[in-house]
Amino acid sequence: MTEAWGPEDGRRSGPVRIRVPAKINLHLSVGPLRPDGFHELTTVYHAISLFDELRASPGDTLALTMEGEGQGELALDETNLVIRAARALAAHARVPAYARLHLRKSIPLAGGLAGGSADAAATLLACDALWGTGLPRDELAEIGATLGSDIPFLLQGGTALGTGHGEVVSPILARPTTWHWVVAIADGGLSTPEVYRELDRLRDRGQAPVPLDTPDTLMAALRQRDPKVLADVLGNDLQAAAVSLRPALAGVLAAGADAGAITGIVSGSGPTCVFLASDAAHAERLAAALTSSGVCREARTARGPMPGARIT
Numbered sequence: 116m117t118e119a120w121g122p123e124d125g126r127r128s129g130p131v132r133i134r135v136p137a138k139i140n141l142h143l144s145v146g147p148l149r150p151d152g153f154h155e156l157t158t159v160y161h162a163i164s165l166f167d168e169l170r171a172s173p174g175d176t177l178a179l180t181m182e183g184e185g186q187g188e189l190a191l192d193e194t195n196l197v198i199r200a201a202r203a204l205a206a207h208a209r210v211p212a213y214a215r216l217h218l219r220k221s222i223p224l225a226g227g228l229a230g231g232s233a234d235a236a237a238t239l240l241a242c243d244a245l246w247g248t249g250l251p252r253d254e255l256a257e258i259g260a261t262l263g264s265d266i267p268f269l270l271q272g273g274t275a276l277g278t279g280h281g282e283v284v285s286p287i288l289a290r291p292t293t294w295h296w297v298v299a300i301a302d303g304g305l306s307t308p309e310v311y312r313e314l315d316r317l318r319d320r321g322q323a324p325v326p327l328d329t330p331d332t333l334m335a336a337l338r339q340r341d342p343k344v345l346a347d348v349l350g351n352d353l354q355a356a357a358v359s360l361r362p363a364l365a366g367v368l369a370a371g372a373d374a375g376a377i378t379g380i381v382s383g384s385g386p387t388c389v390f391l392a393s394d395a396a397h398a399e400r401l402a403a404a405l406t407s408s409g410v411c412r413e414a415r416t417a418r419g420p421m422p423g424a425r426i427t
């Protein structure tokens with residue numbers, strides 16, 4: 116820590132507010148388990164209008180408070196991705212990690228919507244502005260990738276192809292279209308590593324569906340701007356594993372189909388399910404039907420694509 120960079124310096128800038136979206140995966144193909152314990156992924160990320168908000172103000176230490184989803188459940192200590200992201204940026208930029216951070220969480224915990232990664236992306240952007248470190252987004256994304264594979268995408272947003280472990284992100288350029296979704300939030304989360312282990316077990320026993328092919332047809336469907344065309348090509352290799360661990364998800368997907376969704380899919384590692392609607396009014400009707408069916412804790416409408424983490 117340099118003498119010239121005391122907490123007073125941090126007080127020079129005012130509070131910074133960031134809004135960051137959740138992600139869903141329109142396509143998620145999981146390669147075989149490699150000897151290093153990782154799976155190669157090809158995914159199409161899509162940022163939706165379900166947001167966490169992070170406020171960063173000057174402080175004499177690094178402190179995190181929160182409200183909303185996961186309050187009282189999510190540890191606010193050094194294990195929290197917000198604190199880890201702030202420390203990683205401070206170490207990279209060689210500045211002291213002084214900030215008061217407050218998180219307003221709407222993205223459910225361990226829901227397959229990458230809420231923790233979203234918060235880390237928001238923190239990198241917030242602290243970069245608060246501390247005046249002025250790093251380009253690419254460099255923030257590189258720091259983010261050391262903490263979680265979805266973080267580079269959540270800095271970028273939109274609809275994008277993710278490769279490697281998901282951290283190599285390229286935007287998908289399609290004519291601007293708004294897609295309408297209903298997000299069915301479950302009671303309780305699913306552990307992402309556990310879902311991957313279940314997929315490996317199902318594959319070992321020959322019980323997993325045929326792995327998804329490349330996302331080429333999905334990318335072509337995005338260009339057609341027709342929800343029925345998109346519905347036919349959504350796919351998630353983790354879905355069978357999530358349903359195997361949480362059989363009630365089959366009932367959620369069936370309830371969405373009964374309520375008239377064009378299609379439904381497990382989001383990432385679950386247990387959140389997302390349903391495609393034809394327009395905003397259809398999404399409202401679907402959300403009401405799913406909420407009253409009692410198969411999920413809550414159903415919310417959402418639009419996509421949305422921009423990534425942004426200062427508000």
Ligand code: ATP
Nearest residue numbers: 195196224225226227228229230231232234307383
């Ligand atoms: P992913 O699909 O990226 O694995 P997810 O949406 O299933 O994520 P998250 O809500 O991102 O799940 O969180 C996964 C775990 O990360 C949580 O159970 C929690 O232990 C840890 N975590 C650390 N910091 C955070 C945070 N700020 N918000 C949510 N979870 C966090």
